[in-house]
Amino acid sequence: MKNKLSTTFSQGFQSGTFIRVGENRDLSLFVGKDEKGNYAFDFRGTYVPVRISQSDVITVQQGKSGENYILRFSLCNSELLEYFSTFCQDLLDSTEAIKDDEDAYKTLCSRYFSWKKLFRPNNGGMNDNEVMGLIGELLFMQDYMIPHYGVDMALDSWMGPEKTHKDYSTESVWYEIKAISAGKDSVKISSLEQLDGDDEGYLAIYCLEKMSPTFSGIKLNVLVQNLMAKMGTAQNRETFMSKLSMYEFDFSPEYDKFVFTNVGFSMYNVSNDFPRLCRKNIPNAINRIQYEIFLSELEEYKL
Template sequence: MPESSPWDDIAVPGADFNVRQVAVGTAVPCFWGRDAGGACLFIVELQGDHAAQYRKSAVTVNGIDVDLRAGDQGQQHLVLALERQVDRDLFEGLCRTLASSLEHATDSASSLAVSLAHIRRWKTFLSGRSQHLSIEEVRGLFAEIVFLTELIDRQMSSGAAVGAWLGPERSHQDFMFGNTAVEVKSLSGAERSSIRISSEDQLESLNDALFLRVYRLSSLADAAGARSLNEIVAAVQARLGEADAVEAFDRKLVAHGYAPLPDYDEPRFVVSDVCSYRVGDGFPRLMRSQLPTGIANVAYDIRLETIAPCECDEAAIFGED
């Protein structure tokens, strides 16, 4: 969890709430708050009566109480209250991204609709109890999402592209489509040129074609096109369009251990190099079908210079050659 949070400097009141306004340009005022029980709150102030709209679209989320409460002078408050302090980092992520989403709303009714839709989306992340990813896991997930965007760029439908992403489901390879399997790896800009193969199954496939795609990611925050993990996730969600594809994408992110936490606003990466390799005869690899009896749980490194003869054009992966 971050060292400080927006609730740290809000005193617990004797009754009702203490609040501090969120510093974003939204159509309706938003507030960080604490109630008399010490719970962390996020409050959206609405003008008018929105009870019917709320009842029609209300969403329940484990660990967060969502309520529409009467306010003063014809106002209503959408109140999000955190029930478990252990979830504070996830709750902060939800609230910050909600505040950003509300910048695009135009009035109280649209603000309530945006809020409830946002909470519904976050329900997937909150139910997944996502853990903090290591920097290596962040890079690995970033690289897999880059490849996913490349599938979409080549006119694969949103649903098919997300369906092809099998890495979060513990498949032997990260992507499978048609008779092609692709294992995606990432390297940091400063890393030596070798990749880690984590099992004896990773470079063995029943598909007709198996490829290794390696992305070198450089952490260059100010470079043109640099994106954080949160930014590339949000960009893909916006591109997918289809509700079913977005929902499937979010479920796979949760399976990967991801939630849109502020922690993943940094580092910001650029893809500084990409190499593709055809995995077949002559490619150095250990395979389950060829291991001596009794050997299991194999992990090993491959030096990229040794597989240079297997390098291929990316068109081969996407069936364009």
């Protein structure tokens, strides 16, 4: 999902050229290219600057021009322009109601510190299975949790990044999300507790087929970007980014090589007679269990 700034940046700029952006006429906000030819975001105003630590992907410059100070965020890796545009859009959205330069400066610095952990240089630390697992959880947030519960509750109930036993849990219902490769006839349950519980629960399974990098399919970075646009408030975006960072996620171009298409989705009611293992039926001496369930045996529980 492209934002307005993506279109603005795509028009191209000469080095050292900036244009004013945003609807807030009380603040002076600009986008363009710095003197090195890097895409950049500027805030110009009267405030007291503080020391800001650098990022390997987004550099920070502060200087003075006449009566005003300039705060500049520049993108060092042009491959990340689409995601830098989302960052800049967040800066605009977070300051749209602010009238004072000092307050705007503090807000922009705070937003930068939040985004900084998602802009690490080509980390790409997650493997295929981890990428698929995170895609499954984010697809479920996008396709089910937000439409059914709203953004606030969807975020609050997302427990997967915190390594709890259930991926989503509300006051009375839990959801366990699995992403499996196309053609697989079973789903792996990686711990005894994943499907255990007295409350109402559901097992949701995405069947993903890996495609070539040139295929126009599901990419982790794009999915994150699309969900970021749905967060609505700065607080929700902050919560979303914090939870993503628990996965060691970053906007690495490496993840754009992992492209999937969703070839099937199923959700099952994990009722009392659902084929699962429960702690109450397992000897206490057994510490950890992993097992697989044949999908063909779950038809009667499918919603």
